[in-house]
Amino acid sequence: MNTRKFVLYDDSDDGGKDSPAHGASLEKYQSELNSAQFEAVTTTDGALLVVAGAGTGKTKTLTYRVGYLIESGVPASDILLLTFTRRAAQEMLARAAAICDSRCSQIQGGTFHAFAHKLLRLHASQIGLAENFTVLDQADAEETLDIVRTALGFNKKEKRFPKKRTLATVISTSRNKQLPIELVVEAQYPHFLSFAEEIEFLAKKYREYKRANALLDFDDLLTELRDLFLNFPELGHQISSSLRYVMVDEYQDTNLVQAELVAHFSAVHKNVMAVGDDAQSIYAFRGANYRNILDFPNQFPECKLIKLEENYRSTPEILSLTNFVINRAKEKFTKTLFSRKPEGELPAIVSAPDERFQTRFIAQRILELREEGVPLREIAVLMRNGRDSYALELELRKRNIPFVKFGGQKVVEAAHIKDFLAYLKLIYNPRDVISWNRVLQLLEGVGPKTAKQVIEWVKDSGSPYEIGGVKMSAKYAASLKNLGDLLGSLSSGKKSLGETAAAVMNYYLPLMHEKYYEDFPKREKDLENFLNIIANYQNLETLLAELALDPIELTAIETEPAKPDEQPMTLSTIHSAKGLEWRTVFLINMLDGVLPSKYAVDDAASLDEELRLLYVAMTRAKSLLYVCYPIVCTQRGFEDYMSNPSRFLQKLPDALYERILLVQEKRKSPPQLSGKAKPQLQKKASGGKNENFNDDNLPF
Numbered sequence: 128m129n130t131r132k133f134v135l136y137d138d139s140d141d142g143g144k145d146s147p148a149h150g151a152s153l154e155k156y157q158s159e160l161n162s163a164q165f166e167a168v169t170t171t172d173g174a175l176l177v178v179a180g181a182g183t184g185k186t187k188t189l190t191y192r193v194g195y196l197i198e199s200g201v202p203a204s205d206i207l208l209l210t211f212t213r214r215a216a217q218e219m220l221a222r223a224a225a226i227c228d229s230r231c232s233q234i235q236g237g238t239f240h241a242f243a244h245k246l247l248r249l250h251a252s253q254i255g256l257a258e259n260f261t262v263l264d265q266a267d268a269e270e271t272l273d274i275v276r277t278a279l280g281f282n283k284k285e286k287r288f289p290k291k292r293t294l295a296t297v298i299s300t301s302r303n304k305q306l307p308i309e310l311v312v313e314a315q316y317p318h319f320l321s322f323a324e325e326i327e328f329l330a331k332k333y334r335e336y337k338r339a340n341a342l343l344d345f346d347d348l349l350t351e352l353r354d355l356f357l358n359f360p361e362l363g364h365q366i367s368s369s370l371r372y373v374m375v376d377e378y379q380d381t382n383l384v385q386a387e388l389v390a391h392f393s394a395v396h397k398n399v400m401a402v403g404d405d406a407q408s409i410y411a412f413r414g415a416n417y418r419n420i421l422d423f424p425n426q427f428p429e430c431k432l433i434k435l436e437e438n439y440r441s442t443p444e445i446l447s448l449t450n451f452v453i454n455r456a457k458e459k460f461t462k463t464l465f466s467r468k469p470e471g472e473l474p475a476i477v478s479a480p481d482e483r484f485q486t487r488f489i490a491q492r493i494l495e496l497r498e499e500g501v502p503l504r505e506i507a508v509l510m511r512n513g514r515d516s517y518a519l520e521l522e523l524r525k526r527n528i529p530f531v532k533f534g535g536q537k538v539v540e541a542a543h544i545k546d547f548l549a550y551l552k553l554i555y556n557p558r559d560v561i562s563w564n565r566v567l568q569l570l571e572g573v574g575p576k577t578a579k580q581v582i583e584w585v586k587d588s589g590s591p592y593e594i595g596g597v598k599m600s601a602k603y604a605a606s607l608k609n610l611g612d613l614l615g616s617l618s619s620g621k622k623s624l625g626e627t628a629a630a631v632m633n634y635y636l637p638l639m640h641e642k643y644y645e646d647f648p649k650r651e652k653d654l655e656n657f658l659n660i661i662a663n664y665q666n667l668e669t670l671l672a673e674l675a676l677d678p679i680e681l682t683a684i685e686t687e688p689a690k691p692d693e694q695p696m697t698l699s700t701i702h703s704a705k706g707l708e709w710r711t712v713f714l715i716n717m718l719d720g721v722l723p724s725k726y727a728v729d730d731a732a733s734l735d736e737e738l739r740l741l742y743v744a745m746t747r748a749k750s751l752l753y754v755c756y757p758i759v760c761t762q763r764g765f766e767d768y769m770s771n772p773s774r775f776l777q778k779l780p781d782a783l784y785e786r787i788l789l790v791q792e793k794r795k796s797p798p799q800l801s802g803k804a805k806p807q808l809q810k811k812a813s814g815g816k817n818e819n820f821n822d823d824n825l826p827f
């Protein structure tokens with residue numbers, strides 16, 4: 128890595144001030160951690176790499192290390208803990224606070240992007256960034272690319288030019304993997320190779336456009352911060368001096384820029400700990416490089432390595448199956464995970480006649496588990512794609528089973544919320560062209576052409592909210608003036624965030640009524656719930672940044688508030704289930720083409736990543752694991768076809784699992800399924816006959 132260091136102050140003579148004072152009572156740590164975990168917690172100085180398998184206590188180790196450092200007298204603000212999601216950070220800090228005290232919640236941290244955002248805001252003026260820069264979320268970044276693409280006339284090429292989403296992927300991959308655009312196009316979109324030069328040019332123009340309009344996309348947050356360290360060494364030194372202890376979770380999913388940032392953060396004190404599991408690397412598609420974890424000892428030559436191999440999460444039965452599955456990966460780093468937990472039930476493979484049966488099986492089984500005393504919050508249904516659970520969501524609602532969903536559509540992706548947020552974004556940054564485009568086109572009669580004219584005026588104007596003065600046909604004058612007056616009056620900062628949001632809501636509701644007449648009541652309810660969420664944020668800047676950096680799931684506002692005495696169960700994509708655990712896990716739609724994805728089957732490295740994804744999913748289960756697939760699937764709502772169970776389920780040793788067949792019987796006891804017959808479980812030891820089931824195998 129080409130990193131130049133400019134160490135301007137000499138901190139070497141600090142009398143060992145980095146070492147914690149060891150005021151912590153070691154007994155607590157010794158009794159609750161195994162010896163490897165204890166070593167990882169108490170080895171605070173220097174570089175440390177903790178490589179560990181699933182469920183071996185990485186999170187626990189990090190949490191206890193935070194507690195240990197704080198109890199040893201390290202000020203919370205000197206500690207940086209980087210996690211993969213904000214949720215993970217919040218959970219970890221809450222757990223740390225339970226071990227130690229509330230000081231733990233004061234440590235610095237969050238995701239790489241959020242921490243980078245915080246530092247860039249803080250130092251914007253010093254490094255030549257506009258202070259009110261806007262963070263582009265994924266959708267906004269694509270819109271911006273579209274604007275640039277259209278301005279360059281690339282959308283009018285005779286041959287099909289790549290769409291905005293493809294362009295965004297190519298540009299982002301090239302930046303995250305630090306590869307030339309041409310190589311990325313060749314590897315991922317060879318049919319667009321003839322456009323490589325244009326894409327390169329477009330990427331350059333996109334960069335310029337963002338700079339000119341004070342816009343930063345996600346990748347910029349990381350690279351701008353990296354550049355801060357490279358170009359402003361004194362400032363960089365000041366930042367790393369303040370970070371005495373740096374800890375990074377999920378290191379296997381960092382990309383090259385993130386690895387560079389870790390080196391910069393820890394450049395002064397050199398106390399850096401990375402924790403990760405190469406078998407759980409599932410973000411290569413976003414530029415993550417699991418080799419970072421292998422390179423860590425090279426990056427930090429005096430690095431100590433600690434392995435965690437005792438799995439505390441799962442029963443030996445679940446562990447045997449997951450060990451077998453991950454050992455099929457072509458490229459792997461062998462770890463021998465073992466469990467001392469008492470024996471439990473074999474994991475089950477459930478072949479359902481069709482998707483409806485799969486859904487009914489899961490809903491019914493959840494109710495049974497609840498009857499048996501398993502709290503709903505200890506149950507999760509995991510899936511490859513967010514859309515895989517739509518039918519199940521309906522069924523759960525029908526049966527009044529409360530759930531939250533992670534990894535599905537985000538609040539900010541829903542059209543009406545996007546509209547609503549566009550006003551707030553304009554109040555914050557009146558030069559946000561994408562938001563202007565959106566809100567202008569909500570006005571009656573205003574189409575893309577008129578919106579463009581107004582935007583051109585806004586760009587050149589010193590007082591962008593005064594759009595009422597734009598020379599336009601009289602039919603728009605009043606509505607433009609209204610809009611400009613609203614935004615202008617709310618931009619003064621005199622109103623609280625809640626009051627601002629309420630005023631926007633008042634203005635927007637009649638427009639929403641026009642635009643979404645069909646399902647207006649539902650959308651209105653969404654917005655009301657969204658206003659409640661907004662009430663938790665301190666100000667507009669924090670709200671917009673956090674929504675972009677860590678979007679809220681749509682079901683979080685759609686679902687009825689959970690009963691206070693019963694926390695909901697979880698539906699989640701596998702990617703969003705990372706780091707979490709539940710007593711019972713259902714994995715649905717385990718079909719070839721889904722997991723592994725049809726886009727991955729021709730490439731060994733991609734197949735390995737899919738296998739790791741399955742491994743992550745299965746290792747979330749503590750006691751019960753159900754791997755389900757429908758034998759017959761339906762596409763476009765009416766065409767049935769025979770599916771293939773995932774190739775990863777083939778040739779599994781019989782001793783590692785049992786099969787469950789779903790049998791439909793007339794009910795003797797009171798009906799639960801709206802008077803219809805309900806499917807019964809029929810367990811079958813896998814003993815030798817594990818060929819795929821078809822309708823003939825099913826006893827009905």
Ligand SMILES: Nc1ncnc2c1ncn2[C@@H]1O[C@H](COP(=O)(O)OP(=O)(O)OP(=O)(O)O)[C@@H](O)[C@H]1O
Binds near residue numbers: 187707
């Ligand atoms: N030393 C220990 N003694 C008892 N239980 C432990 C110990 N270490 C971890 N556990 C428990 O094991 C489970 C898994 O731990 P944790 O979530 O920290 O693992 P992890 O390595 O982060 O898992 P993954 O990477 O799979 O998400 C948790 O329920 C945790 O409380």
